[in-house]
Amino acid sequence: MKWYKKLSYGVLATVFAISLTACASGGNDSGNGGNGGNGGGNTAAGGGNAPAGDTKKVTIEYWHTYSDQEEKVLTEEIKPLFEKENPGIELKLTRMPYEGLKEQVIAGVAGDAAPDLMRMDIIWVPEFAKMGALADVSKLDGFEELKGSVFEAPLATNAYEGGYYGVPLNTNTKIAIYNKAVLDEIGVTKAPETMDELVAAAKLAVEKGKPGGIGIGGANVWAASPYFWSLGGQLTNEDYTKAEGYLNSPASVKALETIVQWNKDGLVTPTILGGEPGSWDGMKNNDYLMIDDGPWFYSILMNEADSTFKPMEQTVRGLIPAGEGGSRSVVGGENLVTFANSKNKEAAWTFMKWMLGEEPQKIMSKVGMIPTNKNAANDPAFLDTPYIAEYVKQLETALPRTPIPQYGEMETIVNLAFEKAVRGELAPKAALDEAAKNIEAILNP
Numbered sequence: 001m002k003w004y005k006k007l008s009y010g011v012l013a014t015v016f017a018i019s020l021t022a023c024a025s026g027g028n029d030s031g032n033g034g035n036g037g038n039g040g041g042n043t044a045a046g047g048g049n050a051p052a053g054d055t056k057k058v059t060i061e062y063w064h065t066y067s068d069q070e071e072k073v074l075t076e077e078i079k080p081l082f083e084k085e086n087p088g089i090e091l092k093l094t095r096m097p098y099e100g101l102k103e104q105v106i107a108g109v110a111g112d113a114a115p116d117l118m119r120m121d122i123i124w125v126p127e128f129a130k131m132g133a134l135a136d137v138s139k140l141d142g143f144e145e146l147k148g149s150v151f152e153a154p155l156a157t158n159a160y161e162g163g164y165y166g167v168p169l170n171t172n173t174k175i176a177i178y179n180k181a182v183l184d185e186i187g188v189t190k191a192p193e194t195m196d197e198l199v200a201a202a203k204l205a206v207e208k209g210k211p212g213g214i215g216i217g218g219a220n221v222w223a224a225s226p227y228f229w230s231l232g233g234q235l236t237n238e239d240y241t242k243a244e245g246y247l248n249s250p251a252s253v254k255a256l257e258t259i260v261q262w263n264k265d266g267l268v269t270p271t272i273l274g275g276e277p278g279s280w281d282g283m284k285n286n287d288y289l290m291i292d293d294g295p296w297f298y299s300i301l302m303n304e305a306d307s308t309f310k311p312m313e314q315t316v317r318g319l320i321p322a323g324e325g326g327s328r329s330v331v332g333g334e335n336l337v338t339f340a341n342s343k344n345k346e347a348a349w350t351f352m353k354w355m356l357g358e359e360p361q362k363i364m365s366k367v368g369m370i371p372t373n374k375n376a377a378n379d380p381a382f383l384d385t386p387y388i389a390e391y392v393k394q395l396e397t398a399l400p401r402t403p404i405p406q407y408g409e410m411e412t413i414v415n416l417a418f419e420k421a422v423r424g425e426l427a428p429k430a431a432l433d434e435a436a437k438n439i440e441a442i443l444n445p
Helices: 009-027 068-085 100-111 122-129 143-147 153-155 180-186 195-207 220-228 252-265 277-283 296-301 345-355 358-365 388-395 408-425 426-443
Strands: 058-064 089-095 117-121 167-172 173-178 290-293 315-318 332-338
Touching: 058 195, 068 089, 068 345, 068 358, 089 345, 100 117, 100 122, 117 122, 117 345, 122 332, 122 408, 153 167, 173 180, 173 296, 173 388, 180 195, 180 315, 220 252, 252 358, 252 408, 252 426, 277 290, 332 345, 345 358, 408 426
Parallel strands: 058 089, 058 117
Antiparallel strands: 117 332, 167 332, 173 290, 173 315
């Protein structure tokens, strides 16, 4: 009897409670709240096509969270193209609301009613893999070829105990965005490339009366990790099994001490502790030298009909300035998974491989999705899209949030440590020592 058949009501209730906690701590911070998508022109036979002379089709159900515009492309372009190239498979599309989705998936898996495919938040995958809900696609035909065609960091968000329980459907990251008027005012002619250059520019901005120059959007993993990582900090070891000696290493302590000192010196915008103006308002009002944000900063603001702020003309884009750890940012996006209890795994895998090939990836990129397929992401036509090139470049060195089932708990612990240090409630070393000890307890109970 499979695991989901044996789930007691008590265990299911516990899983629900854990899921709600995870959603509250990090659920929809995949960047733009769940927008994204990708594709692929690989029509590789991986199963799913009906045998010759057999007209019966296999129907695979796909739960997704695309927006109106994205769903239109999915329905009118992706679905017919896939079915034309794979005549033995019919794709049934079901759009799901993000709110409460995690609980619906858990219930579907427990009741043997999950779909064949799902567009899943990247930070959910290891948790569902640990539950036994997802199929390990690394064992399927064609995975190694697919693995070599996509960006490493988005793929890593599917890793669990030596396998891969999904593929990176669409991705995003954050880059440094500078206010051109403030740059002109302080006499800086290009985006800072190093942390030292950023600090120097921030000091000039503060001297001009600006409320901080380094736009860290919060004392939490999503907001602060690009700076923490670029300054040389780490959350865990490379295989995500140990926090002590890494989160509280001398390099990590120094990285957090640097951020705390920036804040004490007035070089960080008030957004680090939830102060006003918010990041976008600070840019619109020419208050902030810089912020970091995802591609939605441009796609949304460029379409605000009543706004006088013109992001393409009034900002300068750059990579996260490099420090001891290089130029690092954080990966967001969604993964494409198939469930362990799917009755149509071969057909589902055929679609997954196809969806990550160049052609479907390019199709979805027309609505602002950043492809995970490297060839599609570096296609000249896509890179000609205003503002995109810097995001694709940043993805080469961006890092995933720790892909472990306990990520929700871990994130809460790290967020608290960062905030205590920034608020001056604990010294950075003490905050990271405490956090590392607490995370070690959940990683190695």
